[in-house]
Amino acid sequence: MSDDKVQTLKVKRSSRLSGFYRQTPESRRTRLVESRWLAPEEAEACAGLGGFDEACADAMVENVIGLHGLPLGVALNFVVNAQDRLLPMAVEEPSIIAAASYAARLCAEGGGFSVSWDEPITTAQVQLLEVPSLTAAETVLRTRAPELLAEANACMGAMCARGGGARELEVRVLDATTLVVHVHVDTRDAMGANLVNGLAERMAPRLAALTGGRVGLKILTNLADRRKVYVRTTVPASALASEGFPDGTAVRDAILEAQLFAEMDPYRAVTHNKGVMNGVDAVLVACGNDWRAVEAGAHAYAARSGVYRPLTSWKQGPAGELVGLLEMPLATSTVGGAARSHPGVQRALKLARVTSAVDLAGVAAAAGLATNLAALKALSTEGIQKGHMALHARRVAAEAGAQGELVEIVAERLARERVYRPERAREILAEEAGRKGTVR
Numbered sequence: 297m298s299d300d301k302v303q304t305l306k307v308k309r310s311s312r313l314s315g316f317y318r319q320t321p322e323s324r325r326t327r328l329v330e331s332r333w334l335a336p337e338e339a340e341a342c343a344g345l346g347g348f349d350e351a352c353a354d355a356m357v358e359n360v361i362g363l364h365g366l367p368l369g370v371a372l373n374f375v376v377n378a379q380d381r382l383l384p385m386a387v388e389e390p391s392i393i394a395a396a397s398y399a400a401r402l403c404a405e406g407g408g409f410s411v412s413w414d415e416p417i418t419t420a421q422v423q424l425l426e427v428p429s430l431t432a433a434e435t436v437l438r439t440r441a442p443e444l445l446a447e448a449n450a451c452m453g454a455m456c457a458r459g460g461g462a463r464e465l466e467v468r469v470l471d472a473t474t475l476v477v478h479v480h481v482d483t484r485d486a487m488g489a490n491l492v493n494g495l496a497e498r499m500a501p502r503l504a505a506l507t508g509g510r511v512g513l514k515i516l517t518n519l520a521d522r523r524k525v526y527v528r529t530t531v532p533a534s535a536l537a538s539e540g541f542p543d544g545t546a547v548r549d550a551i552l553e554a555q556l557f558a559e560m561d562p563y564r565a566v567t568h569n570k571g572v573m574n575g576v577d578a579v580l581v582a583c584g585n586d587w588r589a590v591e592a593g594a595h596a597y598a599a600r601s602g603v604y605r606p607l608t609s610w611k612q613g614p615a616g617e618l619v620g621l622l623e624m625p626l627a628t629s630t631v632g633g634a635a636r637s638h639p640g641v642q643r644a645l646k647l648a649r650v651t652s653a654v655d656l657a658g659v660a661a662a663a664g665l666a667t668n669l670a671a672l673k674a675l676s677t678e679g680i681q682k683g684h685m686a687l688h689a690r691r692v693a694a695e696a697g698a699q700g701e702l703v704e705i706v707a708e709r710l711a712r713e714r715v716y717r718p719e720r721a722r723e724i725l726a727e728e729a730g731r732k733g734t735v736r
């Protein structure tokens with residue numbers, strides 16, 4: 297066994313880092329080193345732009361004129377499949393990381409998150425138009441499927457050697473003369489977009505020759521419904537009690553009502569799902585994944601019945617507990633894409649102890665179930681404004697010109713007054729700066 301593995305077994309890292317949010321970024325990094333989540337040099341490398349520079353950026357996209365930063369935080373308290381995890385989150389919106397950490401703490405009281413997943417299948421679509429006989433085309437494709445899959449695998453030896461490869465060929469009829477051929481490929485730790493797009497282009501002429509059709513588009517589908525992730529969590533009703541809401545069962549019932557609202561009304565379901573994507577996207581962005589692909593797939597999946605529905609479901613369990621489930625397509629990667637070219641991505645994956653693409657999908661989905669729970673709990677009790685705006689107040693204070701400890705002082709006063717206007721922030725700042733004799 298490697299030294300690293302022995303170390304991992306000896307040191308059980310906790311994701312509960314009490315008081316973390318009251319620390320400075322620098323002392324938080326030190327804390328991650330002390331608690332053995334990061335090596336000292338990794339923690340140091342997180343500072344600033346984390347080693348991301350113009351040369352990296354210029355190699356990544358086109359027409360680069362500079363860099364664009366986002367805050368990188370960590371969500372605490374996650375226990376996923378009985379293992380403590382810290383989740384890196386890159387996001388511009390205040391209160392999401394706090395919400396994820398808060399809900400993960402509630403879920404930890406019921407044992408955390410149980411996560412499972414499908415094989416990492418990415419699907420290529422080859423469109424065939426003007427097919428003379430759909431019946432004959434379907435028959436020939438089904439008969440030749442083993443041979444076509446073998447040919448597909450012959451052009452991706454390295455992927456097959458990793459345990460991936462083409463798994464199934466599916467034929468779908470779109471109209472009287474149009475077929476689409478799906479090639480389902482296990483792409484292991486890659487999202488697999490470039491791989492299956494290349495495969496679709498290679499296979500298309502042969503598919504056209506076999507069916508007599510004309511080749512149309514050749515591209516993956518982002519409705520990755522063969523690549524789903526499943527998360528379950530349980531929160532004891534007693535854990536839901538909070539200041540001003542001492543009856544946890546009443547909070548649970550209010551969350552169940554909120555769930556019903558989302559099930560009955562697509563206008564509400566969209567916002568409900570935005571609360572899920574708050575957590576999912578923040579983890580995906582930190583880990584350099586294609587969140588647009590995941591977003592597109594998630595919403596198509598939410599509407600698969602013909603009506604847009606919530607991605608999560610909250611129910612009452614047999615012992616009165618709150619049981620939450622999330623099922624969604626989640627095509628992730630730990631190789632390829634930005635993983636190669638962005639130094640922060642490798643660090644984020646390491647901090648989260650991500651072992652594979654499906655593992656990343658599992659923790660991102662756990663984050664999504666958590667942010668959904670936090671939002672529903674806030675909405676069902678004190679309302680979203682109190683917690684969210686209290687954190688938003690820090691941004692208002694900073695925008696008004698507050699620096700250092702004055703950010704917290706001004707933000708606290710804004711939150712107490714429940715007024716978040718920039719002019720009020722400037723007034724408070726002038727008072728506080730005057731009181732401290734501080735030049736801002």
Ligand SMILES: CC(C)(COP(=O)([O-])OP(=O)([O-])OC[C@H]1O[C@@H](n2cnc3c(N)ncnc32)[C@H](O)[C@@H]1OP(=O)([O-])[O-])[C@@H](O)C(=O)NCCC(=O)NCCSC(=O)C[C@@](C)(O)CC(=O)[O-]
Pocket residue numbers: 313314315316317372373389390391392393394395396397398399401538567568569570571574667668670671672674675680682683684687
């Ligand atoms: C914001 C909280 C967590 C406060 O909630 P609270 O009850 O005031 O928190 P607390 O002081 O009791 O602390 C509980 C834990 O929360 C975390 N926490 C607490 N404060 C911080 C902080 N400053 N920074 C980092 N973490 C924080 C931290 O983990 C802490 O545990 P501790 O470490 O003390 O043991 C709560 O009000 C909440 O979850 N609100 C929901 C916020 C939210 O969903 N924001 C997203 C923006 S709104 C939106 O986009 C989605 C929405 C709402 O439209 C979706 C929908 O409609 O369904």
Ligand SMILES: NC(=O)C1=CN([C@@H]2O[C@H](COP(=O)(O)OP(=O)(O)OC[C@H]3O[C@@H](n4cnc5c(N)ncnc54)[C@H](O)[C@@H]3O)[C@@H](O)[C@H]2O)C=CC1
Pocket residue numbers: 454458483484485486487488489490491492493516518586589629631632633634
């Ligand atoms: N509609 C969409 O979603 C589209 C997305 N894209 C973009 O394509 C990129 C993702 O495509 P990929 O093919 O995943 O990336 P990629 O082209 O960087 O390929 C990843 C490669 O890594 C190699 N690899 C090394 N170790 C591996 C392992 N353990 N498991 C699997 N592969 C391993 C394989 O050769 C694999 O093909 C993203 O940047 C995405 O934004 C591109 C076109 C369309």
